[in-house]
Amino acid sequence: MASKVIHALYIDDDVLMDAVKKVRSEHYQIEEIYTPFPVHGLDKAMGLPHTRLAITAFMYGCVGLTVAILMMNFIMIEDWPQNIGGKPSFSYIENMPAFVPIMFELTVFFAAHLMVITFYMRSKLWPFKEAENPDVRTTDDHFLMEVDAGSHDVDQLTNFLGGTGAVEIKVIDKEDDNH
Amino acid sequence: MYTLSNRLRLFSFILMIVGGIGLIYGFLSTPKSVEEVKEMMAAHDAHGGGHGDSHAKAEAEHGGEHADDAHGGDAHYEHTLHQLQNKPWASLYVAAFFFFMIALGVLAFYAIQFASQAGWSPVLFRVMEAITAYLVPGGIIMFVILALSGFHVNHLFVWADPEVVAHDKLIQGKSGWLNGTGLMIRAAIFLGGWLFYRHFAVKFSRKQDEDSEGNKWYKKSFKWSAAFLVFFIYTESMMSWDWIMSFDPHWFSTLFGWYVFASLFVSGITVIALMTIYLKSKGYMDFVNNSHIHDLAKFMFGISIFWTYLWFSQFMLIWYSNIPEEVTYFITRIEDYKLPFFGMLVMNFIFPLLVLMNSDFKRVNWFVVMSGIIILCGHYIDIFNMVMPATVGESWFIGLSEISAVLLFLGLFLFVVFTALTKAPLLAKGNPYLEESKHFHY
Numbered sequence: 001m002a003s004k005v006i007h008a009l010y011i012d013d014d015v016l017m018d019a020v021k022k023v024r025s026e027h028y029q030i031e032e033i034y035t036p037f038p039v040h041g042l043d044k045a046m047g048l049p050h051t052r053l054a055i056t057a058f059m060y061g062c063v064g065l066t067v068a069i070l071m072m073n074f075i076m077i078e079d080w081p082q083n084i085g086g087k088p089s090f091s092y093i094e095n096m097p098a099f100v101p102i103m104f105e106l107t108v109f110f111a112a113h114l115m116v117i118t119f120y121m122r123s124k125l126w127p128f129k130e131a132e133n134p135d136v137r138t139t140d141d142h143f144l145m146e147v148d149a150g151s152h153d154v155d156q157l158t159n160f161l162g163g164t165g166a167v168e169i170k171v172i173d174k175e176d177d178n179h
Numbered sequence: 180m181y182t183l184s185n186r187l188r189l190f191s192f193i194l195m196i197v198g199g200i201g202l203i204y205g206f207l208s209t210p211k212s213v214e215e216v217k218e219m220m221a222a223h224d225a226h227g228g229g230h231g232d233s234h235a236k237a238e239a240e241h242g243g244e245h246a247d248d249a250h251g252g253d254a255h256y257e258h259t260l261h262q263l264q265n266k267p268w269a270s271l272y273v274a275a276f277f278f279f280m281i282a283l284g285v286l287a288f289y290a291i292q293f294a295s296q297a298g299w300s301p302v303l304f305r306v307m308e309a310i311t312a313y314l315v316p317g318g319i320i321m322f323v324i325l326a327l328s329g330f331h332v333n334h335l336f337v338w339a340d341p342e343v344v345a346h347d348k349l350i351q352g353k354s355g356w357l358n359g360t361g362l363m364i365r366a367a368i369f370l371g372g373w374l375f376y377r378h379f380a381v382k383f384s385r386k387q388d389e390d391s392e393g394n395k396w397y398k399k400s401f402k403w404s405a406a407f408l409v410f411f412i413y414t415e416s417m418m419s420w421d422w423i424m425s426f427d428p429h430w431f432s433t434l435f436g437w438y439v440f441a442s443l444f445v446s447g448i449t450v451i452a453l454m455t456i457y458l459k460s461k462g463y464m465d466f467v468n469n470s471h472i473h474d475l476a477k478f479m480f481g482i483s484i485f486w487t488y489l490w491f492s493q494f495m496l497i498w499y500s501n502i503p504e505e506v507t508y509f510i511t512r513i514e515d516y517k518l519p520f521f522g523m524l525v526m527n528f529i530f531p532l533l534v535l536m537n538s539d540f541k542r543v544n545w546f547v548v549m550s551g552i553i554i555l556c557g558h559y560i561d562i563f564n565m566v567m568p569a570t571v572g573e574s575w576f577i578g579l580s581e582i583s584a585v586l587l588f589l590g591l592f593l594f595v596v597f598t599a600l601t602k603a604p605l606l607a608k609g610n611p612y613l614e615e616s617k618h619f620h621y
Binding site for chain 2: 054058086097098100
């Protein structure tokens with residue numbers, strides 16, 4: 001089933017922020033906002049939940065630390081505890097200072113890379129992905145707000161959006177599956 | 180304007196008096212002669228047979244080594260006597276330096292805020308200025324203690340003892356730097372420079388309040404801060420050699436100055452945070468919001484990790500190469516000071532790492548206060564670990580004289596700092612970045 005959405009274009013981020021607040025206070029459903037650059041505070045104005053990426057990074061870091069400890073404990077202490085330059089390879093703790101640089105680096109490595117990959121997966125980004133850009137100008141100097149028009153009076157909604165400072169308003173018939 | 184409450188004044192006086200009495204008792208109860216040490220140790224050994232046995236064995240080995248020594252078995256007791264006589268002096272020194280370094284760390288932080296033209300911190304400037312007021316009495320006390328030790332009134336610095344130097348080639352080679360007169364001259368230069376900057380920075384800040392036209396005084400402050408930071412990093416490094424590293428005159432480390440700097444910097448920032456939270460809770464600093472606290476907590480977190488980085492860099496390089504003349508420094512610490520040496524890593528690294536990592540926790544006052552207190556205790560133990568092994572050795576104990584010395588200086592610190600707070604309005608209203616700082620939001 002095709003659904004109706006309205007694309008409202010703005011040319012100023014302050015106007016956009018005000019518009020977002022007005023649209024939300026009228027309880028219209030904002031589907032998406034496209035901006036050429038990060039607009040500070042936009043997520044808060046839209047009421048988006050806080051990201052949990054930092055929490056995943058902490059957990060990935062713990063995984064990296066564990067990998068480093070288990071790896072070096074097996075290689076250096078359990079599998080072949082050689083005497084290398086008189087370093088005490090009797091137990092992990094006795095030789096730990098020598099392992100700390102690797103423990104640190106693997107913690108950072110796992111935390112950083114797995115967090116980035118998580119980000120790509122959550123935001124559905126990959127090299128041959130088809131761009132989901134509704135209007136090419138939004139990557140340059142325009143801001144686009146996509147409002148769900150499904151159960152509302154379209155004329156009333158376009159008038160309302162015009163009042164919030166939109167420079168251009170389009171009504172779009174959108175297939176459900178291309179979103 | 181802040182007014183010093185009578186309760187706080189009374190509290191700080193009680194701390195000073197209790198600490199003073201405890202410290203005097205600590206001085207009076209040190210053994211005066213080898214005989215007293217023998218008595219004390221005999222009484223101590225009577226408690227536990229096992230400990231006595233091991234002690235007797237150690238002594239037998241010791242006696243064997245010094246078979247040619249005319250003193251025979253007494254050499255060990257004489258050694259212990261010196262350590263026990265050093266104990267109250269060393270606890271006085273550790274506490275005096277600890278509170279002095281807090282004020283110094285805040286001064287460095289204050290200068291950095293000016294030199295970097297930070298937009299978030301001007302609302303905290305009056306708190307920082309008040310904390311640095313402790314530099315004056317604290318610096319004078321440090322100077323007096325250093326003079327007493329540098330001219331061998333006590334045995335804190337072995338290099339100050341002419342008899343030791345006469346038999347020690349290594350210290351003889353360093354005596355061009357390590358001598359009482361040199362120590363005093365350098366201490367006078369360091370303290371003079373720091374107090375000079377402190378005096379004028381505070382003066383400019385007050386003048387800027389009255390006359391903010393053209394930001395004349397602010398610009399002066401900016402230039403002076405930049406110059407001070409250059410002076411500071413040289414003198415702080417040399418100060419750490421003179422006042423801390425020279426306790427072990429046979430040992431040296433190149434990053435020691437940075438290591439001491441990290442310790443004093445993080446303690447200073449922590450005290451700014453604690454003072455700000457206290458004053459805000461009393462309703463004196465309503466212009467401070469939780470983003471300021473968040474930023475201070477972020478600094479506490481970051482500099483704690485910086486401290487750990489330097490601690491580990493110093494430890495690991497020496498542990499790894501294991502060169503005998505260097506590694507003794509850590510061997511004595513690990514053998515005799517195992518709990519404080521590794522305990523401070525938990526307090527200064529693992530605890531702040533886990534508590535202050537979360538962005539939300541950094542805005543919660545009691546989280547910041549709790550981790551701040553742990554960080555301050557951890558850095559006291561850090562200084563303790565730097566000073567004690569060379570002065571009291573295995574006879575260390577955090578007992579009456581250590582706690583009394585901390586209480587004495589804590590009382591003095593609180594009294595001086597909160598009295599200084601009453602001298603000026605808590606908002607540096609002439610600062611050009613004040614509006615930005617008031618609306619600071621992270």
